[in-house]
Amino acid sequence: MVCTMSDTADVIIVGGGVIGVSIAYHLARRQVGHIVLLERDSLGCGSTGRSVASIDGLTLQPRAAALFARSASFFAHCDDLLGAPCGFVQTGSIVLAGPKQEERLGAAVSRMQAAGLDVQSLNPDELAALEPRMVLNGVASTSFTPGAGYADPVLTTQALAGAARRLGVEIQQGRMVTGLRCERDRVSGVETAVGPISAPITIVASGPWSGELLQTAGIKLPLQPVRHPVVCLRRLPAFGPAHHSLLDLTTGIYGRAETGGLTLLGSINPDVGYDPIKVNDGAGYVHDDYIFWTMARLVQRFPMLKSSELLKGWAGIMTITPDWQPVIGRWPNMPGLYCAAGFSGQGFQISPAVGDLLSGSITGSTLASEFLASFAPTRFDAKQLLRINQEGEMYGLLG
Ligand SMILES: Cc1cc2nc3c(=O)[nH]c(=O)nc-3n(C[C@H](O)[C@H](O)[C@H](O)COP(=O)(O)OP(=O)(O)OC[C@H]3O[C@@H](n4cnc5c(N)ncnc54)[C@H](O)[C@@H]3O)c2cc1C
Secondary structure (H helix, E strand, C coil): CCCCCCCECCEEEECCCHHHHHHHHHHHHCCCCCEEEEECCCCCCCHHHHCCCEECCCCCCHHHHHHHHHHHHHHHCHHHHHCCCCCCEECCEEEEECCCCHHHHHHHHHHHHHCCCCCEEECHHHHHHHCCCCCCCCCCEEEEECCCEECCHHHHHHHHHHHHHHCCCEEEECCCEEEEEEECCEEEEEEECCCCEECCEEEECCHHHHHHHHHCCCCCCCCEEEEEEEEEEEECHHHCCCCCEEEECCCCEEEEEECCCEEEEEECCCCCCCEECCHHHCCCCCCHHHHHHHHHHHHHHCHHHHCEEEEEEEEEEEEECCCCCCEEEECCCCCCEEEEECCCCCHHHHHHHHHHHHHHHHCCCHHHHHHHHHHCHHHHCHHHHHHHHHCCCCCCCCC
């Protein structure tokens, strides 16, 4: 077979993580012409491959609610939609709030319900019946999302990439983009080590490396790479069936069951487990103090998990923005350039909506552009951030 490499395209996507392949697939469905996706390494090797891949079905952040709601059914129906599995396992998800977070959780439940998702507020008796192994000290209110769960990030990426290829997308792995090409105040394609590619539209979906790539066009965005460790343990058989996914706002942890009797565990406290790094320093490994911090909080809720086999875990790189919301859209003063980055720890579960809405916006849907307006890259000037603060959003993975 002879492989030829294009030197022109209608759209170039830089990055083959779950976001890049979702955009590629959704653009191809809209028949935008010749789409080339460039991945410097292999598909899913960045943040995506390290993801816990939880699909919570609920967010406390008002602006993100629509993205969560629009993505919800994709994972459960991936096989039907793409003809390939994404490894979705429905576990249901419980959120625990203390008196301080009670009001925000109630508002989030109402928002998700209004968006059409099955999210229920449970009283302590109902929760105890659902999960009798859980201790509810300090819990003022709870929610339950029956359809929540987790998927396999590698399978999901491959399913989207396969469907994109079948629709004609050219995916080149092992091809690094070394810079954006700028001509007369517009971006006109990319430079790579083996030659440039021209295109009227270039989309930077390069995960934690997006900031450095945008800088080659003179654009500075506050995209901060952070290392996020995930603890892994094996539950003992005496624990019984797998637990529901848990987001504990009172203690600041998440935990979800994993195939094979495992539980994955991490922090949702922005002060723990989100250490800023230089992107090319790597994610490092899981330190003991983080394991103790997360385990102590998990055992507070599930005392039976004290007797578990600790398997340590892994760390990955997330990209955080000042308001913990993604950057999705274009620059009015830089035609030809779009970006989808800064997912602040939630990019996996909203990847279907991001691909759908960004491709809708590129192909002229006003509705899609309106949806994405609050994620505009240009919001990071002082006035915009002030306005976001006044909306009363607290920053952090779940606020
Ligand atoms: C430990 C961890 C746990 C997480 N848990 C969850 C979770 O439970 N739920 C959830 O929704 N989200 C979670 N996330 C976040 C989620 O995984 C990310 O938001 C999502 O994977 C981002 O995908 P991406 O495609 O933007 O980035 P990436 O997956 O990083 O993809 C970017 C790709 O671009 C490529 N690239 C970079 N620079 C270039 C270049 N110059 N030329 C060509 N290619 C380039 C990289 O090689 C990479 O493959 C987690 C993240 C981590 C790290």
